[in-house]
Amino acid sequence: MKKIFLSLAVLFVSLVSMAQKPEFLQTMGETLSQFSTCKNAADFQALGNKFQMIADVEKTEWLPVYYHSYCYIIMSFLEPTDATKKDGYLDVAEKSIAKLIELAPNESEVFALQSFYFIGRLVVNPMERGQEFSGLSGQAVGKALAIDPANPRAKLLKLQGDIGAAPYMGLDPKSFCPQAKELLANWDNFKPKSAIHPAWGKDQVEGIVKGCQ
Amino acid sequence: MKSIYFYILFSLVSLQTFSQTVITGKVTQEQGEALPGANVYLKGTYDGTSANKNGYFILKTKKTGTFDLRVEFVGYEPSLQKLELKGDTIRVNVQLKEAFNQLTAVTITAGTFEAGDKKQAVTITPMDMVTTAGAKGDVYGALQSLPGTTTNGESGRLFVKGGDSEESQTYIDGSLVYVPYNSTAPNLSTRGRFNPFMFKGTIFSTGGYSAEYGQALSSVLLLNTNDMPAEDQLDLSVLSIGVEVAGTKLWKNGAATGSLTYNNLAPYMSLTAQNYNWIHPPESATGALSVRQKTGKTGMFKFYTSFNKDAFTINQENIEPGGSPFDYHLANENYFMNASWNGHLNEKLAMNSAASFTNNYDDILYDQTTVGKRIIGTHLKNSINYLFTEKFSLKFGGEFFAKTYLQNVSMPAETHDNNFTNHTIAGFTEAQVYASSKFVTRIGARVEYSDYLKSLKLSPRLSTTYKVTENSQFSLAYGWFYQNPVDDYLLYTNHLNPERADHYTFSYQSSVNSRTLRMELYYKDYKNLVKTNGGEFYLPTSYTNLGSGYAKGLDLFWRDSKTIKNGDYWISYSYLDTKRDYRNFPETAIPTFASTHNFSVVYKHWLNGWRSLLGANFKYSSPRVYNDPNSPVFNSERMLPYRSLDLSWSFLYRKNIIFYGAVTNVMGFKNEFGRRYASTSDVNGNYSSAAIQPSSSRFYVVACFITLTRKGIANQLDKIE
Numbered sequence: 001m002k003k004i005f006l007s008l009a010v011l012f013v014s015l016v017s018m019a020q021k022p023e024f025l026q027t028m029g030e031t032l033s034q035f036s037t038c039k040n041a042a043d044f045q046a047l048g049n050k051f052q053m054i055a056d057v058e059k060t061e062w063l064p065v066y067y068h069s070y071c072y073i074i075m076s077f078l079e080p081t082d083a084t085k086k087d088g089y090l091d092v093a094e095k096s097i098a099k100l101i102e103l104a105p106n107e108s109e110v111f112a113l114q115s116f117y118f119i120g121r122l123v124v125n126p127m128e129r130g131q132e133f134s135g136l137s138g139q140a141v142g143k144a145l146a147i148d149p150a151n152p153r154a155k156l157l158k159l160q161g162d163i164g165a166a167p168y169m170g171l172d173p174k175s176f177c178p179q180a181k182e183l184l185a186n187w188d189n190f191k192p193k194s195a196i197h198p199a200w201g202k203d204q205v206e207g208i209v210k211g212c213q
Numbered sequence: 214m215k216s217i218y219f220y221i222l223f224s225l226v227s228l229q230t231f232s233q234t235v236i237t238g239k240v241t242q243e244q245g246e247a248l249p250g251a252n253v254y255l256k257g258t259y260d261g262t263s264a265n266k267n268g269y270f271i272l273k274t275k276k277t278g279t280f281d282l283r284v285e286f287v288g289y290e291p292s293l294q295k296l297e298l299k300g301d302t303i304r305v306n307v308q309l310k311e312a313f314n315q316l317t318a319v320t321i322t323a324g325t326f327e328a329g330d331k332k333q334a335v336t337i338t339p340m341d342m343v344t345t346a347g348a349k350g351d352v353y354g355a356l357q358s359l360p361g362t363t364t365n366g367e368s369g370r371l372f373v374k375g376g377d378s379e380e381s382q383t384y385i386d387g388s389l390v391y392v393p394y395n396s397t398a399p400n401l402s403t404r405g406r407f408n409p410f411m412f413k414g415t416i417f418s419t420g421g422y423s424a425e426y427g428q429a430l431s432s433v434l435l436l437n438t439n440d441m442p443a444e445d446q447l448d449l450s451v452l453s454i455g456v457e458v459a460g461t462k463l464w465k466n467g468a469a470t471g472s473l474t475y476n477n478l479a480p481y482m483s484l485t486a487q488n489y490n491w492i493h494p495p496e497s498a499t500g501a502l503s504v505r506q507k508t509g510k511t512g513m514f515k516f517y518t519s520f521n522k523d524a525f526t527i528n529q530e531n532i533e534p535g536g537s538p539f540d541y542h543l544a545n546e547n548y549f550m551n552a553s554w555n556g557h558l559n560e561k562l563a564m565n566s567a568a569s570f571t572n573n574y575d576d577i578l579y580d581q582t583t584v585g586k587r588i589i590g591t592h593l594k595n596s597i598n599y600l601f602t603e604k605f606s607l608k609f610g611g612e613f614f615a616k617t618y619l620q621n622v623s624m625p626a627e628t629h630d631n632n633f634t635n636h637t638i639a640g641f642t643e644a645q646v647y648a649s650s651k652f653v654t655r656i657g658a659r660v661e662y663s664d665y666l667k668s669l670k671l672s673p674r675l676s677t678t679y680k681v682t683e684n685s686q687f688s689l690a691y692g693w694f695y696q697n698p699v700d701d702y703l704l705y706t707n708h709l710n711p712e713r714a715d716h717y718t719f720s721y722q723s724s725v726n727s728r729t730l731r732m733e734l735y736y737k738d739y740k741n742l743v744k745t746n747g748g749e750f751y752l753p754t755s756y757t758n759l760g761s762g763y764a765k766g767l768d769l770f771w772r773d774s775k776t777i778k779n780g781d782y783w784i785s786y787s788y789l790d791t792k793r794d795y796r797n798f799p800e801t802a803i804p805t806f807a808s809t810h811n812f813s814v815v816y817k818h819w820l821n822g823w824r825s826l827l828g829a830n831f832k833y834s835s836p837r838v839y840n841d842p843n844s845p846v847f848n849s850e851r852m853l854p855y856r857s858l859d860l861s862w863s864f865l866y867r868k869n870i871i872f873y874g875a876v877t878n879v880m881g882f883k884n885e886f887g888r889r890y891a892s893t894s895d896v897n898g899n900y901s902s903a904a905i906q907p908s909s910s911r912f913y914v915v916a917c918f919i920t921l922t923r924k925g926i927a928n929q930l931d932k933i934e
Contacts, residue, residue, distance in 0.1 A: 027259045042250050046263035049252035052285070053261040056254075081726065092287055125727070127774065127781065127819075135443045167821055168865060 024058055028196040032067070035200075041078045044071045062104035063196055066113060069096035070200075073113075076120045086124045093117050108148035109198045115140035115157045119164075130168075137161055152190045153201045155183050159208065177212035184209050234298040236272040238305040240264045240284055248286045248309060256281040256293065274298060288312055313603045313650055320653070322678060322688045322722050322731075325418045345815050347830035347859035347877055349912065351404040352412070353394075356434070357832075358813045360733070360768035360785040361419040364834050365806050366855055367886035367905050369402035370394060372806045373419050374735060375764025375791030376431025376714070379699050383434045384426070386515055386553035387567030391590030391616065395497075396545040396575050398527055400889065400905045401489075406521065406547065411503075413439045419768075420735055421690025421718040424641040424657030424674040425596060425608065430696045430714040430739070438515055441505050442468050444922055452916040454481050455497075466507040474499040476523075485913065488906040490528040492540055497523030512556030521547045531580070532903050534895040539580040548572040561600040565610075568593050585621040588700075590614070596641075608657075609642040618700045629751065631704040635665035635697065643674070651680040663697060665707050670695045685723035692716050698743045698756075706753035712760075713740040727775040733768040742795035762793025762801070779819040787811040802848040803838050805887065808855070810835040828861040828875075839887030842900045856882040873916040881910060 031050045038044050048071030055064035072093040076086040097117055100110050115137045122133035138161060144154035159179055166173040184205045192199045240251040247268025254261025260274040274280075277298050282305065285291040289309035296303055341355065348354035353371050357364050363372040370378035383393040385407070397403040414437040418426075426433045442461045450457040455476030462469055478494040501519035508514055524544040531538050553567040569592045577584040596610030619632040643657025654677040662669045674692035681687060695711040702709065720733040742760030749755060772783035789809055794801040812833040819826050834855040838848045861875035878884070886905040894900050 023259060042266065045250040049250070049254075049263045049285075050261060052252055053254040054259060056283075057257055057259060083726065088287065139443060168824070171868065 021058070024054070024061065025196065027054055028063065032196060038074075041075045044075050044078065047071050048075070060103070062100055062107065062110065065096050065100045065103060066109065066198065069093045069100060069113060069117070070198075072096070073117050073120045077123070083124050086120070090117065090120050090124075093120070106147060108144045108151040108154060111140045111144035111147065112151055112154040112157055113198075115144060115154070115161075119157070119160070134161060134165055150190055152183060152187055152205075153198060156201045156205055159183065160204070163208070174212060177209070180205060180208040180212060232275060232277050232300040234274050234276070234300055235302040236270075236274070236282065236296065236305060237302065238270060238307060239268045240270065240286065240307045240309065241268055242289065242309055242311065248289070251284055251286040251307075251309070253282070253284050253307075255296075256283045282307075284309065311650065313647065320678065322686065322720060325416060325422070341815075344817060344826065344828055344861070344863075345830055346828035346861040346875060347815075347832060347857060349404070349875070349877065349914065350409060352407060352409045352415075352434075352436070353405045355409070356417055358783070358785060358815050358830060359417065359419075360731075360770045360787045360811070361432075361766075362787070363789065363806060363808050363811055364832060364855055365837075365886070366402060366884055366907050367400045368806070369397075369404055371432065371434070373432035374766060374768075375737060375762075375789055375804075375807055377804070377806060380429060380431035380696065380714075381434065382426070382429040382432075383436065385436045385517070385551050385569070386438055386555075387435075387565050387594055387596075388551055388553065388569035389428075389590070389592040389614065390549070390551075390569065391571040391588055391592075392547060392549075392573040395523065396543055396573075398525075398529075398541050398543060400886070401527075401908060406519075406549070407436070411438050411517075412436045420716045420737070421674070421676055421692055423655065423676075424643045424659040424672065424692075425610065427612075427639055427641075427659050427661055427672065427694075428614070428637070428696050430694050430712060431737075438503070438517065440513065441507070442470065446920055446922040448472075449919040449921075450916060451919075452476075453914055454478055467505055469502065469504045471502045472500070474501075481913075485909055485911070487909050489908060491525070492528050493524065493526035493542070495523060495525040497521060508554070508556065510557075512554060514552075514554045516550075516552045518550045519548075521545075521549075529579070530903050532889065532891045532901045534891065534893060534901070536580075536891075541579040542577065544574075544576045546574040563598045563600075564595070565598075566595045581625050583621075583623045585619075587617075587619040589617040591616075604647040606645045607642065608645070610640070612639040612641075613637070614639070618704065620704055631751075633665060633700075633703050633707065635663055635703065637661055637663045637697075653678050661695060661711075663711070665703065666697060666709060666711065667707070668710050670711055684725045685721065688718070688720045688722070690716065690718040690720075702743050702756055705751050706756050708753050709743060709756055710741050710758045712742050712758075714738065715740070727773070729770070729772045731768070731770040735764075735766060735768070737764040739763060739793060739795075742793065744795055745797050747797075760793065760795035760798075762791065762795060762804075764789065764791035764807075766790060777818075779821065780817065782814065782816040785811070785813045799847050805837060805839050805848065808834040808837045824865040826863040828859075828863075830857075830859040832857045832859075837887070840890075841888070841902070842890050842894075850887065852887040853883060853885045855884050855886075856880075857884065858882075869920045869922075871918045873914075873918065875914050877912045878910060884910070 031047065031054070034047055038047060048068050051064045051068035051071065055061070055068060058064060072089045076089040079085045079089065094117065097114050104110050118133045118137035118140060122129050122137065137157070141154050141158045141161065144151055145158070159176060163173045163176050187202050187205060240248045240253065242248055249264055249266040249268055251264040251268070252261065253264060253270045253272055255274060255276065258276060258280065260272065260276060262270050262272045264270045277300065279295055279297055281293050282296050283291060283293050284307045286309055288311065290312045292307050292309055294305065345355045345358050347358070353369065356362060356371060361374050365372055368378060371381045372378055373381055383390045393405055394403045395406055416435040417432070419432045422433050442463065445463055446461050448459040455474060457472060457474040459470060459472035475498050477496045479496070482491055482494045499519060499521040501517070504516040506514045522545070526540050526542040528538055529541050550570040553565065555565050557563050571588060571590040573588045575586040593613045594610065596608060598606055598608045600606045614637040617632065617634040622629040639659060639661040641657060641659040643655060645653065645655045647653050657674045659672040659674065660669070672693040672695055676688065676690035678686050678688040694714045694716060697703065697711050698709050715738040717736040718733060720731065722729070722731045739762035741758040742762060744757050744760040745755055746757060766787060766789040769786045770783065774781040789807055791807045792801050792803055814831045816829045817826060832855065836851040836854050839850050839852055840848045841850045844850065857878045858880045859875065859877040860879055864872045866872055884907055888902040888904050890900040890902045
């Protein structure tokens with residue numbers, strides 16, 4: 001009961017603050033809805049552009065900066081081969097994340113995203129960057145979980161990191177399946193603070209769980 | 214009421230529709246190529262769009278009045294233009310200028326092998342330094358798989374592009390390491406004092422380096438130590454030749470690592486065949502402490518200190534007429550301290566301050582002779598880099614070097630006590646100018662004054678790189694390089710000038726998709742080399758600056774981490790043509806340390822199923838020359854070629870336990886480094902001799918690395934992978 005009350009209160013507060021910026025809320029909502037139609041790097045770039053534009057108007061809001069960065073991280077994953085391009089996209093993401101940490105230094109989601117960004121860097125050249133960036137990614141996820149131990153995206157990134165490192169550690173990647181299943185089962189229990197707060201990640205967990213069967 | 218409400222709403226909507234402005238056009242770069250995906254929006258509003266795949270955009274807005282149209286694209290300078298919105302259609306074509314970014318612009322590559330953490334076109338990474346099979350975990354050993362170097366098995370030191378080993382200098386975090394190698398007996402291979410796992414980045418410059426570096430005729434090796442460790446941990450390393458314990462403790466914005474190392478080759482040597490008779494196999498103990506502290510937003514203070522003691526005794530064959538074998542005993546004590554601060558004073562001003570201190574004792578005892586050598590060295594340096602614009606930066610700074618060398622030689626009949634102290638003050642400045650992101654020039658100069666030699670020298674340096682295509686570039690480097698004569702001469706005279714080498718380097722580099730090709734042509738002109746004229750060694754008049762020489766050659770490097778899945782290899786080849794007339798040479802000749810052809814292949818393969826990294830390294834150096842005093846021609850003898858096939862295997866047993874094994878020269882190639890000769894001839898006028906051999910024909914090492922952390926997931930993979 002207390003929990004429900006608390007989440008209602010949070011929702012209410014955020015709604016009130018959002019209500020002062022109806023245009024912001026509406027534009028963010030519209031732009032976010034376009035994620036589902038994004039198929040390639042160009043789509044994500046167009047979307048990133050929009051978030052950049054919104055960030056330019058709403059200079060104190062961290063969410064547009066968050067999604068701008070997120071789009072560029074996804075772009076680096078979508079680029080099939082060109083390492084220079086991948087790093088180029090991640091350079092853009094890096095700048096946004098630096099801004100993000102200044103805007104919202106106490107947001108769990110911010111550090112979860114930073115962890116995701118480090119994984120992006122790692123993937124460009126795992127042989128060479130594996131050690132350094134898995135460490136950095138782990139540190140960022142640690143910060144995210146310290147702020148909010150329930151953050152499912154932070155949990156997901158930690159899980160992905162562990163699974164990625166498993167073969168090097170002499171572990172069976174499948175040994176993480178129970179964790180993945182639990183994460184998926186509890187995914188919807190975590191309520192984002194508002195409709196425009198980060199909510200991504202369920203697909204990825206479903207992917208992991210599918211791989212377990 | 215309701216209808217009125219609707220009416221107002223309707224009219225508002227229609228009003229807005231009526232006043233819709235359509236902005237349309239194309240976004241291109243300067244050469245007219247479309248920029249698909251460019252971000253086009255009215256600044257301060259939510260009205261925006263992206264350029265389509267042909268660069269065209271249509272932006273509809275209901276706003277009226279004056280607004281800024283902003284167009285942005287990654288890698289280009291954003292454009293901003295004022296538009297008057299009044300409900301009509303506006304056509305604007307936007308041309309974006311390529312943004313200049315030093316990070317992505319061309320960098321100077323002539324003569325330089327750089328290992329960065331985040332750079333794309335790296336030729337060799339810090340990790341490679343420790344995993345090259347034949348390197349035996351030695352920084353200098355790993356560098357000998359790069360072109361431009363010549364392997365001298367009886368020395369182990371770096372010999373670069375026809376230069377002697379003294380011509381290379383090592384810097385850690387910006388300050389000089391006066392004694393980078395372990396002390397060893399003559400003709401026995403040495404290794405570097407520093408654990409390669411200490412370093413995150415390496416720049417190995419084999420010529421044409423920046424005005425920031427002086428007192429090196431051939432090469433500089435710039436080692437950068439690790440930044441902050443990730444977590445508290447305890448590392449245990451057990452090797453067939455010793456043990457190490459290291460502990461790391463973190464605090465807010467800082468960390469300290471302390472380590473204790475003990476090595477003893479006695480058990481190892483008792484199990485394997487040795488070419489020499491070791492009375493007391495090498496034994497050493499080292500304690501080291503390193504501290505890291507972040508200062509402010511960008512600053513990082515680093516401190517490292519170590520104390521090392523080692524000793525050995527080897528029985529040497531006496532080749533002098535009528536001589537009997539004697540023991541050669543060496544005890545070494547080395548204290549080293551290094552501190553640095555790096556950071557930005559403001560957005561445009563970066564500063565690097567560095568200091569080092571060395572105190573090194575060698576006590577040698579052989580055949581009724583004792584030799585005591587002591588080196589006390591200090592280096593202070595401060596350099597500032599000012600970024601005037603993205604395209605123009607200026608670096609300037611000053612350095613102070615102090616070195617005292619004391620030597621005491623006692624023989625039954627005589628005693629020599631000699632020493633000298635030299636102070637060198639140096640200043641340097643260097644401008645880096647980008648004409649475009651494809652063309653960079655670095656021009657600088659260095660002034661050095663030595664109070665012992667009373668010499669003032671000016672060294673101009675110039676290097677430039679031009680990017681011909683997206684992935685390939687040409688570099689040129691030119692400069693004068695000065696270095697004080699070696700300590701052994703300065704003990705007896707200060708009537709000498711610094712030696713000089715002029716470098717001319719031309720290189721081509723192409724990097725595509727984890728494949729790198731490098732070709733380098735160079736010419737080095739040596740002047741003012743010290744020559745002895747046959748007079749007594751203790752007389753200042755026995756030394757002149759009349760020596761000279763040259764070195765020219767071609768270096769090739771190919772690295773490919775792409776073609777073979779889970780595999781990575783690099784191939785180096787160097788061709789060297791060099792002659793010099795220096796030291797005690799009676800005429801111009803090829804020096805003993807130079808070999809014409811040097812070839813090296815390094816291969817590494819990760820076997821996923823076996824959780825193993827396998828490494829192989831093959832090296833070949835063509836026969837070098839040496840002098841036989843029985844022959845009328847100087848340096849006319851040829852030693853055997855050097856060949857070695859080295860293998861290593863790292864196995865991840867548990868997540869925090871690694872086993873490692875390596876063996877050098879598995880094929881058992883016979884390697885010999887010429888012969889040494891008696892200093893006096895026997896009754897028949899012959900100089901007797903003995904072959905110079907490696908300490909053993911093969912070297913084995915087995916090791917186990919254990920890492921303990923709170924979380925228990927870290928391991929020492931970075932040590933061996």
